[in-house]
Amino acid sequence: MFRTNQTALFVFIAIIAVLLTPAADVYASDLVVEKPWARASIGVSRPTAVYLTIRNGGAVTDVLTMVTTPAAGMAEVHKSEVKDGLARMSPAGNVEVSAGTTAILEPGGLHIMLMELKNPLKKGETISMTLHFENAGPVDVAVPVYGIAASGPKFSD
């Protein structure tokens, strides 16, 4: 039941927007979460990764403190680093997004590692995920699953 016509109209537009763009950018106050995608997994025993960007258009720094998703028992921001020809990966802790900057989670760098998957992540599916920010609070993101060999939204197979 809608209280006003404006609400109904807003909901209608929101639904249309979601239908038109499955990987729609998510706006939460001054934060914009863009280009989310997950790498398909092989079974459930191996971890996989989610990539996205967080743009902070506000005037204050915000901090990504936690990630939760019904798709995995554990979701954590990790960082891959290649230094002196050696690749290493470690938990990244909190991700600070200063005012006016963008945090980029991409292959070879920061990524949200999904561990203890509930089900295999299959190409074409969408998983839901909540990014918890210090200021913006919880931000829900719909994350499309691309192929295991995908390198980003441009090459979505």
Next chain:
Amino acid sequence: MLAVYIGLFVWRGTGNPVFEASSQSESNAFSPSFMLVDHQGNTVTEKTYRGQWLLVFFGFTNCPDICPTTLSDLAVVMDQIGGKAASVTPLFISVDPERDRVESMAEYVSAFHPTIVGLTGAEKQIASAAETFKAYYEKQQPDRDQSNYAVAHTSAVYLISPDGTFVRTFGYGTATEVFVTELNKRL
């Protein structure tokens, strides 16, 4: 020299291998050797692949970021070199013999490209293979769950000639066009 850390063999060369630049001088020439098991269960050595150009990458199948990115790049390269792909074999050598058994290697490499061969083996065999490639790896600290750990590893892709000699490396993130140009030049 070979150092043992908590039962894990880790090869440390005389300093960090510098693989950024293409290096083809005589002083750097070496011929890697190994005895491992491929993802179909066959025992293989470097001689198995004589006559083939090899693109060799070290990694582990629980690796969610660097390894899939590199293997998908290699898949693109194999598609882009067309008919020449018959003379090129990408080898993915596990640095995580504890978890990467033959079946898991098969499951993993086949997800990327039918031409990619996954190799694993006993810990000593892996350590010895890595040593001859002058590659380095090291098991990282597990999290609360002891089976959840990452393995740091040399991130470059090695190009080995059909006679088994090291030609050059491609650093992590090298554009696929660079691989294709190099292979087209040589094949």
